[in-house]
Amino acid sequence: MNAELYAGVDLGGTKITAAVADAEGKVICQHQTATHSHEGPAAVLDRIAELVASLAAEAGTSCSPSRLAALGMGCPGLVDVARGITRFFPNLPTQWRDVPAAEVLSGRLGCPVRLLNDVRTATLGELTYGRGRTARTMAFFALGTGVGGGVAVDGRLHLGPLGAAGELGHQTILPDGPICGCGNHGCLETLASGPAITAEGVRLLRTGLAPKLHELVDGDAGRITPKEMATAAAAGDGNVRDSILRAAEYLGIGVANVVVVLHPDLVVLGGGVAEMGDILLDRVRETVRRRVGMFPTDGVRIERSALGERAGLQGAIALAVHGLGLG
Numbered sequence: 596m597n598a599e600l601y602a603g604v605d606l607g608g609t610k611i612t613a614a615v616a617d618a619e620g621k622v623i624c625q626h627q628t629a630t631h632s633h634e635g636p637a638a639v640l641d642r643i644a645e646l647v648a649s650l651a652a653e654a655g656t657s658c659s660p661s662r663l664a665a666l667g668m669g670c671p672g673l674v675d676v677a678r679g680i681t682r683f684f685p686n687l688p689t690q691w692r693d694v695p696a697a698e699v700l701s702g703r704l705g706c707p708v709r710l711l712n713d714v715r716t717a718t719l720g721e722l723t724y725g726r727g728r729t730a731r732t733m734a735f736f737a738l739g740t741g742v743g744g745g746v747a748v749d750g751r752l753h754l755g756p757l758g759a760a761g762e763l764g765h766q767t768i769l770p771d772g773p774i775c776g777c778g779n780h781g782c783l784e785t786l787a788s789g790p791a792i793t794a795e796g797v798r799l800l801r802t803g804l805a806p807k808l809h810e811l812v813d814g815d816a817g818r819i820t821p822k823e824m825a826t827a828a829a830a831g832d833g834n835v836r837d838s839i840l841r842a843a844e845y846l847g848i849g850v851a852n853v854v855v856v857l858h859p860d861l862v863v864l865g866g867g868v869a870e871m872g873d874i875l876l877d878r879v880r881e882t883v884r885r886r887v888g889m890f891p892t893d894g895v896r897i898e899r900s901a902l903g904e905r906a907g908l909q910g911a912i913a914l915a916v917h918g919l920g921l922g
């Protein structure tokens with residue numbers, strides 16, 4: 596057997612996860628290391644190249660002498676997809692402006708290298724190896740500290756000229772809502788992100804309105820997460836339940852807007868907020884049914900991510916194997 600190997604890298608602000616996989620996307624070996632982003636892009640790219648080379652060597656000796664066929668990398672910001680150049684990573688020192696990352700890594704590893712924004716990469720992962728395997732048109736909501744997103748149309752990611760299409764968390768939901776990191780007011784991110792949801796949990800706990808939540812986190816507001824809130828709601832905290840349903844309604848409005856525009860087969864909810872499970876999903880599904888009146892939405896599946904936090908890494912592997920999609 597002389598199987599071709601593909602590498603995927605999930606570059607984050609604090610850690611780098613890399614894997615080598617076969618052409619079906621099955622991971623052969625995987626490793627994680629600290630990003631040490633303060634050392635700057637050159638040192639970080641050096642570390643990525645070393646990590647991937649050692650994984651390729653490990654995979655090669657365990658199955659057959661192989662070379663890497665391609666590498667895909669999910670990046671925490673804007674990238675020039677066509678040229679493989681990083682444009683703006685807001686949370687990394689120097690912000691990686693105009694770093695020819697694909698060329699540098701390709702020179703070190705001797706294979707083509709493709710870059711993509713991390714949430715679009717996770718969308719590709721879910722489309723190729725997760726819930727989206729049978730879907731043609733799909734929207735992905737990454738509900739974490741922020742709300743990111745991605746869109747695939749007819750089996751391919753839709754990226755737009757800057758690779759930024761599909762920023763589903765920055766659609767306006769409340770015209771006079773809270774200020775958002777992007778400068779707008781009332782974005783979905785300000786209403787349904789992890790911090791937005793837990794902030795209300797903290798308020799309820801501190802005002803004595805959430806006894807079950809208080810019990811669950813031992814009175815420590817710092818331990819409140821969306822998942823703990825869902826547990827408290829299920830245990831009988833009515834106020835916590837109401838606050839979750841309010842956020843879920845906002846999310847449902849965001850999903851309904853996307854459904855009207857795309858009429859997708861599938862909407863996937865990922866990230867820590869999606870770990871709240873049915874209390875969130877049921878309300879989102881109900882909101883979409885209630886608010887989309889122009890066509891039947893029975894055929895639109897709304898599901899939790901199948902890959903969870905692995906979506907980014909699997910997406911980077913999909914990017915290496917298939918480019919921007921199977922369509």
Ligand SMILES: [Zn+2]
Pocket residue numbers: 764765766775776777778779782784
């Ligand atoms: Zn915004």
